[in-house]
Structures are given as C-alpha cells and as structure tokens.
Amino acid sequence: MPTSEVKDGETTGIVPKNRQQYSEADKKNTEKGYRAKKMLVCGIGAEEYNRVSACELAKDIWDCLRTSHEGTEQVKESKVDMLSSQYENIRMKEGKTIHDMYTKLSSITNDLRCLGETISTSKQVSKVLRIHPKSWESKVDAITEAKDLKVLRMDGLIGNLKTYEMTRSQDLSKKESKKDKSLVLKFSP
The missing domain is CATH 1.10.1200 (Non-ribosomal Peptide Synthetase Peptidyl Carrier Protein; Chain A)
Structure with missing residues (x-):
C-alpha cells in the first residue's frame, strides 16, 4: 500500500495514502503487487497456503515460502x-x-x-x-x-x-x- 510521510508537529511518521492520493506510479505498483501475490497464492498447495494466508504482501509470502523450504x-x-x-x-x-x-x-x-x-x-x-x-x-x-x-x-x-x-x-x-x-x-x- 502506498504511503506518504506526514509531519505532525515534531513527530514524523509514515501514514498510508488514501485512494485519492495515489499517483499513477502508486497504482501500477499496487497492481503489480496484487498480481504477484495472486501468482504466488495460485501456485501453492493448501498446506503452504495455510502458512502464508496471513501475509499481506507478495514479498512477505515469498519470504515465508523461502524460509519454509530452504530454512533459515x-x-x-x-x-x-x-x-x-x-x-x-x-x-x-x-x-x-x-x-x-x-x-x-x-x-x-x-x-x-x-x-x-x-x-x-x-x-x-x-x-x-x-x-x-x-x-x-x-x-x-x-x-x-x-x-x-x-x-x-x-x-x-x-x-x-x-x-x-x-x-x-x-x-x-x-x-x-x-x-x-x-x-x-x-x-x-
């Protein structure tokens, strides 16, 4: 999910953008992320799906699968x-x-x-x-x-x-x- 840095007084934090603030690049990156996640999820079995079902990003799914197959x-x-x-x-x-x-x-x-x-x-x-x-x-x-x-x-x-x-x-x-x-x-x- 695209994020933007928001300055709130002295505190600086990263806050997710709402859909109206998405640039074209943000939209393309989000779409690529969903496509990658879909490909990973469709290519695994039920047992592996249970391992990665809580992962939100394709990178998290990949890291989880990699660790489970290759180990640490x-x-x-x-x-x-x-x-x-x-x-x-x-x-x-x-x-x-x-x-x-x-x-x-x-x-x-x-x-x-x-x-x-x-x-x-x-x-x-x-x-x-x-x-x-x-x-x-x-x-x-x-x-x-x-x-x-x-x-x-x-x-x-x-x-x-x-x-x-x-x-x-x-x-x-x-x-x-x-x-x-x-x-x-x-x-x-």
Missing part, C-alpha cells in the same frame, strides 16, 4: 556444509556403474546450486576423474593426457566413460565364457 540462513549453511562434505567424499565403488555415480554426483551438485553454491564444470570433470577405482586408472590417465580438462564438457566425459564401461563389461564377459569353456574336460575309460 543457519539451516542453509548447514545444508551447504553437509552437501559439500558429501561431494568431497564421494567415490565410485568397484562394481558400480558410471550412471549410478553420475546420478549421485549430479544430485549433490544440483542441490548445492539451489543453495547458491555452484561448482564449475572443470572442477566437476576433475572430480569425476578422481573418484574412479584403481581398475579404471588406465582410462582416467588416457583421458587426462588426451583431453583439455578445462574445456571438456561433462556430457562428453560421461559418454566416453560409459563407452569404456560397456567395452570393459563385454571383455569381462568374454573372459568369463572362456574360463567356463576351458574347464570342460573329456574323460574316457
């Missing part, structure tokens, strides 16, 4: 610390797939981004290359030597690693079938 600054900082720790400690275990590892890593980095902490693509690429088990060392070395990690895109890296994973899986299954065949002995009395 202290909660937000705790979430960032927890997610950063998960990011630093993530490792790809033997037998896990590139898809599983990348899904977990993406989830952590997306949650961090939502909390205002972005991790550059080049740092994510380096992280992906560092978290593989020892059995992947030759592939990681090959990628590190052949590619410029500062410009390598994540989708290119993941595609390269998935291709290697499929080839490796196929090679392992061939070795297993050869082992099975070599164990067959003929016996004749």
Whole structure:
C-alpha cells in the first residue's frame, strides 16, 4: 500500500495514502503487487497456503515460502556444509556403474546450486576423474593426457566413460565364457 510521510508537529511518521492520493506510479505498483501475490497464492498447495494466508504482501509470502523450504540462513549453511562434505567424499565403488555415480554426483551438485553454491564444470570433470577405482586408472590417465580438462564438457566425459564401461563389461564377459569353456574336460575309460 502506498504511503506518504506526514509531519505532525515534531513527530514524523509514515501514514498510508488514501485512494485519492495515489499517483499513477502508486497504482501500477499496487497492481503489480496484487498480481504477484495472486501468482504466488495460485501456485501453492493448501498446506503452504495455510502458512502464508496471513501475509499481506507478495514479498512477505515469498519470504515465508523461502524460509519454509530452504530454512533459515543457519539451516542453509548447514545444508551447504553437509552437501559439500558429501561431494568431497564421494567415490565410485568397484562394481558400480558410471550412471549410478553420475546420478549421485549430479544430485549433490544440483542441490548445492539451489543453495547458491555452484561448482564449475572443470572442477566437476576433475572430480569425476578422481573418484574412479584403481581398475579404471588406465582410462582416467588416457583421458587426462588426451583431453583439455578445462574445456571438456561433462556430457562428453560421461559418454566416453560409459563407452569404456560397456567395452570393459563385454571383455569381462568374454573372459568369463572362456574360463567356463576351458574347464570342460573329456574323460574316457
């Protein structure tokens, strides 16, 4: 609601304007405020509506929703610390797939981004290359030597690693079938 400053003797206070005192700018701002409030209220569910129904301004509704979903600054900082720790400690275990590892890593980095902490693509690429088990060392070395990690895109890296994973899986299954065949002995009395 537009306001005006009124001087009353020595006291100065802010008093709401009545409708006749609204300027064109006041009318447009009021209309924008109502439109924003309507959009926010129409976009939330009943439970959230109960949280914000007492709010008069769109800004108050936004702040209330933000606090209820993100928490206070202290909660937000705790979430960032927890997610950063998960990011630093993530490792790809033997037998896990590139898809599983990348899904977990993406989830952590997306949650961090939502909390205002972005991790550059080049740092994510380096992280992906560092978290593989020892059995992947030759592939990681090959990628590190052949590619410029500062410009390598994540989708290119993941595609390269998935291709290697499929080839490796196929090679392992061939070795297993050869082992099975070599164990067959003929016996004749």
